[in-house]
Amino acid sequence: MLGRSSAIAVSTLALLVATAGGAAARSCDEGAVSSSPASTVAVAAAVGDRSPGAAQRSQPQQRRFWVSDRNYYRSDWYAGKHRKMIAYGCTRAPYYAPDPRCQKGRGFHHGIDIAMPCGTRLFAGLRGTVVRPTSPGALGSAYGADAFRLRNSRMQKDFVIGHVRKVFVQPGDRVARGTLIARASDAGAPDGCHLHFEVRPAAQGYQAAVAPTDDIGLRRVG
Template sequence: MRHLLSLVLLASVLAAPRASAAEDDPRWVFYTRDTTAYTSPWFAQAHRILIPFGCTPAPYYSPDSRCRDGRGFHHGIDIAMPCGTPLTAGRRFRVVDPSGLGPAYGARPLRLRNAARGWDLVVGHAQEVMVQPGDRVRKGTVFALAGDSGAPDGCHLHFEKRAVGGELSSARHPRRLLALTPSS
């Protein structure tokens, strides 16, 4: 009986990595050497960075004067996660009108604002959105599901921190707002 129990435990340990590998998106290409999976108050489970903030060799961006060798500039952080992964409010925010963001963020772009803290957070590629402009959302609330809307490179979320009401040029590194923490 004891042997059977340890066999069952062993089987479940062996099965765990295989189960997560089965969820990997074949379209993902990781433009970073960082293989760490991060947790965040903004999404469920732990996930890897697909494209970091700043100059990138990823082919989806036009050459930028800030970057060498014709590289483009990525204004947010892309985090690879299976389609359907719940997004939770990592901070309180108000949902504002996302029009004017353009098609790169997918069919359901989100623009979240905390004017007191001085940020807008633009979220791209959601497959489902449970909030609408005007909503005030409390920390911890599930407000969208990850997707690949408008994304050529598989299921992920694009998180972009801007000044309140700011244009793309106001984008800053979202590392503190996302509070990414290496999972152990």
């Protein structure tokens, strides 16, 4: 039977686990939401809730770069030059459920994250129509409540613009290349303001996402 102090410790642990689980659910794409590794988080928290890992999870706004690439890049999709934060594909970032495509229990990131100051201007890098939010391939809350998709009908691709708060376009709008469409934020993001850019075949879900390399068109600068 647990004594009073043990009971308090257990309830604290439960709170930590709930908090950590929430952080996982807020990560960049639905992959993290559908199968959040709550048991893994619970084990990690039980091992020592004062470990550096636990401290990182309890500071959801802390920005972390999960790539070794320290170069800065420009793109037609955003203003300024910025660094990659999480690449497309298997990642060391802890927000994602283990994925069978990845080694060492790592998760799969369905887009690319570019770290940038909150409020950075985001542009349409290609022409497209703003997709109605509830149509097939609808985005979950992990992308932030105001995230949206831009569809290029010629390419038959949807471009997901994640973690925005200010949006300057509406569903159904036809948007020309170069149009200001939104500003970057940390809405729904556990790790600070960034653009989550994801490319999918039109009207498909995150599982169908493809490498965004060509479409984001990063240009390395000094």
